[in-house]
Amino acid sequence: MKKLLFIPMLLLTLAVSGAAQHPSLLLTHEGVAEMRAARGTIPAFDAAMARTLAGADAALASEIVVPEPRDGGGGYSHERHKLNYYEMVDCGIAWQVTGDERYARRVIDMLKAYARIYPSLGFHPVKLSNTPGRLFWQTLNESVWLVHTSMAYDCVYDMLTPAEREDIETNLFRPMADFLMNGLEGNRGNNKVFNKMHNHATWATAAVGMIGMTMNDSTLVRKALYGSDETGKHGGFIQQMDELFSSDGYFTEGAYYLRYAIWPFMIFAQSIDRNMPELKIFEYRDGILFKAVSTLLQLAYDGRFMRFNDALVKGYDAQELVYAVNIAYNADRSNKMLLDVAARYQDWVLPTDAGFAVARDIERGEAQPLAFRSALYRDGRDGDCGGVAVIRSTDPALNSALTLKATSHGLSHGHYDKLTIAYYDNGNEVLCDYGAARWINIEAKYKGHYTPENRTFAMQSIAHNTLVVDEGSHFGGIYDESMKHHSEILYTDFSREGVQIVSAGEDNAYPGVKMRRTVAYVETPFLQYPLILDLLQATSDKNHNYDYPIWYNGQMVSLNFPYERALTTMTTLGKDNGYQHLWLTAEGSNSDSGTTCFTWITGDRFYSLNTATTPQSRMVMVETGASDPNYNLRVEKGYIIRERDLKNHTFFSSLETHGTYDLQVEQSDNLTSSCTGVKVLVDTPEYTVAVAEYEGGHKVTLCVANLSADKAAHHSVQTPDGVVEWDGPRDVKME
């Protein structure tokens, strides 16, 4: 695999020009002139500016306070230093837009105050980070401080006397840039971070690069772009663009952390584009940053990022997305769908050139609806480490999405689950992923960090809609082991009318057990909503216990077999690997029928999962919350089908979305499943054929050629129901 090296080459032969004029990071002369001219005509931008001016005026009305660094995250000095950079940005922009010198003066005076204390600062007294900062307890916050402060300095640059610049740059910015790059004596860890392929390095390089551009310091800019050694081979922003995203713009930790990573990428890219247009940074690697923004938007449902790996509920309204969407639109104004995201999900725009362009073009009516498409987002720098598949309803009005996660581990924020499905429909999460066990910023909940239950439950396989073998987690829940492997995408076809299929495999999660999952999203003429077929195959030489958990949102409606409900006492389902967190609320088995039906209601719609079972299958209902001394877990509900002591087992389910439930007019319809039976007809090493039957004599058959990837191959299989024929690795037949 050859890396694109043309940019380093180009740059190293050119003098870095630095900022020819100020401002030139997030504002420009032309942009400011446009903003001034348009005042009062674009309500959304007027609001952004009013917010900025209010912040700036509040700053003017108060004393400059630059406290001695003392407190950790959330504490006084920490929050005060954060507030200071927000104030400086507000005042910098306010000066540019109003021409009122008091705003510029405020920024300069505050910078001078920082310049007075910074040289004498050692490491921050709170010792919780391997890379402590000086103003903050961790260097990461110091990088974020400098990114913001660079923008403010850029705005007021022309107002400073040469002596003032000398003071501030010598005492504050250069030492800080050096600190971010090299640390201080006693801890040089920042150098490693600065050159790492990691989002903390993105913040650090953005900070050093942006202050470098503002100060016209080409050395700092080169180091930011190409790493400390300026070779582009051992760090730097360009290498991060090469390595942190897959060629599809996917970020290995998942959507939630892609959201976080995109912020410094876009801010710094915008600055580079202004100051070094010859780099064509937004075109780099086939437009990788635009791809990353697009992938991020696609990995969301109803504006909320899909939850897998460590994830809280965040969405398009997160501040990172405002930056990303505004800057991406300003850099490629042909993408009018970004305006739709800004208009519908974000209630503010940046008070910058980019925000102005967004607000103005929304006002001009240029927004076009954000379109979702079924796609595979490949993981791994070269797209060869599995991926996340998202199947969308072809009719956008149906608004449903089915995901299959078959990626690599996802670094420190990854969870131990492969081949996990999630389903979103009708505005709701229907089959859920717990996401992260964390109450961010809530001191009482483990100081706002990931709680211990993140490791003991949320990361464990049983917390996910996947296969769990012998009540253990994938890769034994061992990080180093999981990091070695990734799942394989075996097949995707999103192009057929009415039938979309994805199939993935995982051979390493459990030694000696091969896992295959094929999910089909099928639009039938006889069911109310698209149907999902789920075929989860486990094969092994040895006997195992197989658990098939389904985490559902909403209220349990019915099960088609007798079950014993925990009435007056309740115990946990297990002791370890996440099972210790599950209350066993009911259990039973189905000796009347080979099809086990579970129906629940989410929102105003019903969902029925019909699964092929035997009288030996055990079904349990569970609820999270056991072994949770501090109520750190949310209460979530699951249904688990358990097969015992088998070499191979194939779970086959029909997931049917049905029903109209209108409480307001008290009308309802189609509240019970139409499925009359599901069965696996054939299950050999070569072929698996499974059928789901519905009222009216309808059938949907899922055909899998287990060993063939040949799209042209013709398959003909004898089943108890007759011969089934199809072409290619996977097919769905409807009758």
Added chain:
Amino acid sequence: MKKLLFIPMLLLTLAVSGAAQHPSLLLTHEGVAEMRAARGTIPAFDAAMARTLAGADAALASEIVVPEPRDGGGGYSHERHKLNYYEMVDCGIAWQVTGDERYARRVIDMLKAYARIYPSLGFHPVKLSNTPGRLFWQTLNESVWLVHTSMAYDCVYDMLTPAEREDIETNLFRPMADFLMNGLEGNRGNNKVFNKMHNHATWATAAVGMIGMTMNDSTLVRKALYGSDETGKHGGFIQQMDELFSSDGYFTEGAYYLRYAIWPFMIFAQSIDRNMPELKIFEYRDGILFKAVSTLLQLAYDGRFMRFNDALVKGYDAQELVYAVNIAYNADRSNKMLLDVAARYQDWVLPTDAGFAVARDIERGEAQPLAFRSALYRDGRDGDCGGVAVIRSTDPALNSALTLKATSHGLSHGHYDKLTIAYYDNGNEVLCDYGAARWINIEAKYKGHYTPENRTFAMQSIAHNTLVVDEGSHFGGIYDESMKHHSEILYTDFSREGVQIVSAGEDNAYPGVKMRRTVAYVETPFLQYPLILDLLQATSDKNHNYDYPIWYNGQMVSLNFPYERALTTMTTLGKDNGYQHLWLTAEGSNSDSGTTCFTWITGDRFYSLNTATTPQSRMVMVETGASDPNYNLRVEKGYIIRERDLKNHTFFSSLETHGTYDLQVEQSDNLTSSCTGVKVLVDTPEYTVAVAEYEGGHKVTLCVANLSADKAAHHSVQTPDGVVEWDGPRDVKME
């Protein structure tokens, strides 16, 4: 108490004029002319009309089907007869608006089909009702059928030949009206219902009255208005208006059933107003129907009806409210707040004169924001049976509401809880009432009826935020006993700047125990949001156990005392009276402090309940779901403070709303309670003085003169913290 009898007198001396022209129920000639002229200019009404025409066209495209009555609610013949009246209404209106005779013909043909079968129908074969219908399993549905069909007949009346009228009236409408009034041989129960003070009678009288007006039958109209004996003293619509609402427009079963009852009242009143304007029906009893609509709108939070007694989640978008709001606005076009309700909460308008007026005037921009006010809604026909108090934030932007329920039982839909509080804030239910245990229309959940858990849990006192004595329910959970009594409102003052107070008492819920509750809603200059003080006093000659349950919505954040969490096994809190449904998830006691603090998060805000306790107080955390074999209950969470073996106990709490929690920008503030202590300073038969203290040395003192209702009385009480003085029965002091 003298009843207003002027209307019966007036009417009995006048000839009932009947319908001078058709249509004259929900449409008029003038209205239709206006609608026709305005087509294409008022989008909301165009949409209503498009919906109606689509329904009418679908009817035209299908066969007339009038099945033999056979099935119960939800079954085929039941739903088909319902669909038929909707179709007839659509076609009747379509004929009026388009002049296309096919629509009129369809109504006429269907009426003839009904006329052919109706005379031969005995009672419906499904025997589940004491008052079976003929087309439907219960007479109630037959009344609703006739209300709708009257509207359709009114629309097409002029298109029938005299012979057709003769056929339909003789074979269908007159026998049906007679059936609704008198039943059939073998079951004359309908006569009792027709003359009852009950909402089923409202439907029956509306049906008989509306078909009477359409057929120009003054006898039917008189009986509908004044009961079978036409005296107005033993039944009829006018007496219902006198007796079913309190003078504040409150309906004794509560907001949820007021919603249901208002529908036939408003439809029939509109018809009366058209045909007998001399009755001034909307002015009757000081505008009681307008008051009922207004009270209903006020007994809601964010468009959803407050949940007490039997209640599901319904709101302004319920179809009953579309009728009520449209008709009320058409009858009093000065009430522009009704337009706001229609515009913001209802996505359709009636395809009638009233709906047209609403759509047109919204389009004209006449809507005015619905304003909420603190008020007491008195229960009992004469307003002397307690009531529901609603305290609203004075700043509408704060959008919070605190309720105290101190009513009579509320007939068959009442729950066994007096002096219950609920709190709504920031768009969320914060202190909750479970409402009803029912999954309406969901066959699998007890056939959609109230589930057994409604009686065993939802109705029991422990399911509510009130005082529970000796683990029993109020009035022993005995209906006849509870129906004998009502709570007393002791004091209200919503007029003071920054301090709103309501106080109520209940002496009969537990023999020998006097309950008093005083809640104050206080806007302080030092807390982020208004503060709620809750003083719940129990006094008795004998020792009792007192439970103080708080049902909260959201996630438990912290308790300020050590507690033992159920980790691997869990049991129920009790065995009866609702306690059997509670899982005991944790328990503990607080020997470190006399102030016990519980903090939780709901939405993006925090709530802290600080309560005065002793080391003997036991605190438990509970969750619903035990003893619930069919998962009929929702999972809800409660916190209970338990005081054992005491004659008297006063629970005093500060409920503080605090915190800014913005996950999207990861900024948060004020996440811990500011309360430094709460204590009851004085608690004698004469006086109770309790103080809550907050950071910064602030104090809020609640002063209660237990025995004095004298607003002018001056009180001076020695407390451990010095002398406290105030005037009147209740006061709040702030320092």
